[in-house]
Amino acid sequence: MPDKNGHFGEFGGCYVPETLRGLLFDLEKEFAACWKDPAFKKEFRFYLEEYAGRPTRLYYAERLSRQLKTLKVYLKREDLLHTGAHKVNNTLGQILVARRMGKRRIIAETGAGQHGVATATVCALFGLKCVVYMGSEDIKRQAMNVVRMKLMGAEVVSVESGSKTLKDAMNEAIRDWVTNVKDTYYLIGTVAGPHPYPYMVRELQSVIGIEARRQFWRKEKRLPDYLVACVGGGSNAMGLFYPFHKDKGVHIIGVEAAGHGIHSGAHSAAICAGRPGVLHGCKSYLLQDKNGQVTNAHSVAAGLDYPGVGPEHSYFSQIGVAEYVGITDKEAIDALKALSQIEGIIPALESSHAVAYLPKLARRVKGLKTVIVCLSGRGDKDMGTIAEVLNGE
Numbered sequence: 070m071p072d073k074n075g076h077f078g079e080f081g082g083c084y085v086p087e088t089l090r091g092l093l094f095d096l097e098k099e100f101a102a103c104w105k106d107p108a109f110k111k112e113f114r115f116y117l118e119e120y121a122g123r124p125t126r127l128y129y130a131e132r133l134s135r136q137l138k139t140l141k142v143y144l145k146r147e148d149l150l151h152t153g154a155h156k157v158n159n160t161l162g163q164i165l166v167a168r169r170m171g172k173r174r175i176i177a178e179t180g181a182g183q184h185g186v187a188t189a190t191v192c193a194l195f196g197l198k199c200v201v202y203m204g205s206e207d208i209k210r211q212a213m214n215v216v217r218m219k220l221m222g223a224e225v226v227s228v229e230s231g232s233k234t235l236k237d238a239m240n241e242a243i244r245d246w247v248t249n250v251k252d253t254y255y256l257i258g259t260v261a262g263p264h265p266y267p268y269m270v271r272e273l274q275s276v277i278g279i280e281a282r283r284q285f286w287r288k289e290k291r292l293p294d295y296l297v298a299c300v301g302g303g304s305n306a307m308g309l310f311y312p313f314h315k316d317k318g319v320h321i322i323g324v325e326a327a328g329h330g331i332h333s334g335a336h337s338a339a340i341c342a343g344r345p346g347v348l349h350g351c352k353s354y355l356l357q358d359k360n361g362q363v364t365n366a367h368s369v370a371a372g373l374d375y376p377g378v379g380p381e382h383s384y385f386s387q388i389g390v391a392e393y394v395g396i397t398d399k400e401a402i403d404a405l406k407a408l409s410q411i412e413g414i415i416p417a418l419e420s421s422h423a424v425a426y427l428p429k430l431a432r433r434v435k436g437l438k439t440v441i442v443c444l445s446g447r448g449d450k451d452m453g454t455i456a457e458v459l460n461g462e
């Protein structure tokens with residue numbers, strides 16, 4: 070648990086304008102009540118299973134394991150969920166909270182459009198009004214996701230300020246929320262933002278790790294040696310990690326996007342290369358220049374392209390519960406190709422960062438070790454990017 074002000078050690082907290090304080094306090098109380106209520110949990114589980122397709126498989130990747138020699142690799146198949154990624158776990162949970170609070174209008178920010186699509190999906194499912202803020206640069210880059218959102222009845226608002234990407238979309242969504250607090254619910258897509266979001270999203274995504282733990286135990290009669298997941302804001306990673314974080318023998322590795330390389334300046338590795346600062350309502354590691362201005366992130370994986378990271382990951386890094394490493398664009402693309410060819414599974418570019426760390430891990434370990442990798446999403450959405458890469462070869 071974070072402390073009562075939402076801190077994980079020195080990170081997290083609730084750095085928001087006065088108008089939002091009360092609302093966040095209400096949300097904290099409402100979520101606590103929901104999370105204790107068997108009827109809420111039952112309803113959440115119903116939609117996770119019947120609508121989204123849980124539990125997802127824990128698949129033993131035999132050919133990949135044989136190639137790596139020292140690792141027995143299990144893939145947690147979040148890519149098989151409805152909408153193609155783990156994000157729907159969170160949007161389903163939060164939409165149920167919003168309904169309980171009597172909110173009729175849902176707003177969200179989106180970068181690549183994946184969270185926007187997952188939000189539009191649950192708003193269609195429950196007949197709620199949906200407004201998605203998206204940077205105009207991202208609208209150009211992710212045209213298909215804009216079509217998907219509109220098809221499901223969402224309004225997509227183009228954001229023209231700043232770098233016209235995710236961080237600006239989030240600023241705009243917060244501005245909308247301040248103005249429309251009464252009927253509006255802000256559905257944040259990852260374990261970031263002001264308290265209670267990082268805590269709430271972690272709880273909702275923990276279904277990944279709870280399932281994986283049970284499934285792994287059934288297959289191997291023990292706990293895994295390693296967990297590996299990609300970290301953008303960090304929700305799929307925290308979902309997998311949290312239920313294992315007290316297990317001494319389990320080594321936890323978060324993979325950040327190193328873009329063109331950590332030393333190039335063009336990356337999204339907030340923990341590996343950032344410093345503590347405040348953005349979007351919480352304190353966490355952040356990419357910033359020497360004056361403390363937040364700098365632009367880069368990753369070939371649009372879902373990892375964010376200059377911050379969830380505060381609990383910053384805390385995990387600081388206290389040594391988890392280790393954080395970087396994988397470059399090129400390494401991720403090579404891993405996407407490799408997994409496609411060796412297992413017949415095309416991972417999302419984000420998830421490919423986690424997969425790309427496996428050969429490095431295989432060289433590090435002694436003897437035969439087991440690892441669970443979170444395959445956070447499927448690669449269908451990335452085929453445009455991959456086609457460009459393949460054409461250039």
Ligand SMILES: *Cc1c(COP(=O)(O)O)cnc(C)c1O
Nearest residue numbers: 301302303304305372419445446
């Ligand atoms: C959005 C996304 C991510 C990054 O978000 P986290 O909050 O870090 O999990 C990772 N993988 C996929 C497939 C995504 O869509």
